[in-house]
Amino acid sequence: xxxxxxxxxxxxxxxxxxxxxxxxxxxxxxxxxxxxxxxxxxxxxxxxxxxxxxxxxxxxxxxxxxxxxxxxxxxxxxxxxxxxxxxxxxxxxxxxxxxxxxxxxxxxxxxxxxxxxxxxxxxxxxxxxxxxxxxxxxxxxxxxxxxxxxxxxxxxxxxxxxxxxxxxxxxxxxxxxxxxxx
Numbered sequence: 420x421x422x423x424x425x426x427x428x429x430x431x432x433x434x435x436x437x438x439x440x441x442x443x444x445x446x447x448x449x450x451x452x453x454x455x456x457x458x459x460x461x462x463x464x465x466x467x468x469x470x471x472x473x474x475x476x477x478x479x480x481x482x483x484x485x486x487x488x489x490x491x492x493x494x495x496x497x498x499x500x501x502x503x504x505x506x507x508x509x510x511x512x513x514x515x516x517x518x519x520x521x522x523x524x525x526x527x528x529x530x531x532x533x534x535x536x537x538x539x540x541x542x543x544x545x546x547x548x549x550x551x552x553x554x555x556x557x558x559x560x561x562x563x564x565x566x567x568x569x570x571x572x573x574x575x576x577x578x579x580x581x582x583x584x585x586x587x588x589x590x591x592x593x594x595x596x597x598x599x600x601x
Contacts, residue, residue, distance in 0.1 A: 427503065431495035439488045442541070446481035455479065458548040472547065483544040487537050494533030501526030516582075518573060522591040525569055528598070532561045561598075568598035 454477060470480050478484050505523040519526050536558035543551035572594040576582060 427499050428496065430499060431492050434495055435488050435492035438491055439485065442478070442485055442488070443481075446476075446478035446484055446545075448477075450477045451475050452477050455546045455548055458546065458550065460547060460549055478545045479547045480544045484541055487540045487544065490533045490537035490540070494530045494537060496530075497526055497533065498530035501530060518569075518576070524591050524595055528595055529565055532558065532565055536562060564598055564601050568594050568601075 452475065455474075470482050472479050473481075501519075501523050504520045504526065507520075536555075539551065539554035539558045543555035545551075572590060575590070575594075
């Protein structure tokens with residue numbers, strides 16, 4: 420039996436496969452370049468990563484760069500499922516006992532965080548420059564903080580309404596605002 424949800428995986432899968440192939444070609448094509456030499460680095464790469472660093476290539480750490488593609492895949496899966504849930508919630512006047520479906524901003528935020536981690540971490544491992552490292556760590560920190568903000572909202576809802584999915588309309592904006600500031 421074929422799953423009725425399989426079609427939501429097609430776009431993320433093909434997008435991730437296309438990006439992976441493109442990055443693989445860029446990573447392993449023998450391009451000798453000094454593109455990243457004009458940018459500041461923040462540490463000695465040989466002492467930090469296990470992977471051999473190729474300082475004269477367009478992608479300095481090919482394997483670390485390629486392993487970021489799952490963030491793109493799962494981020495786009497979460498975005499497409501959230502869009503489907505938001506569409507269904509608006510079309511069907513059924514009560515959903517789920518905070519993620521009632522407030523799709525959480526799903527969109529998580530999907531965007533994962534896609535941003537893909538972009539920033541790929542940039543960092545391809546270039547190994549200080550600016551890219553800061554962007555990469557911002558994405559990693561956002562991914563660590565997101566479950567805290569979401570769980571804090573659910574805990575608040577439970578103590579305030581005795582249901583984790585019941586909430587006032589402004590509370591998702593409040594918790595996502597605190598998340599953004601953090």
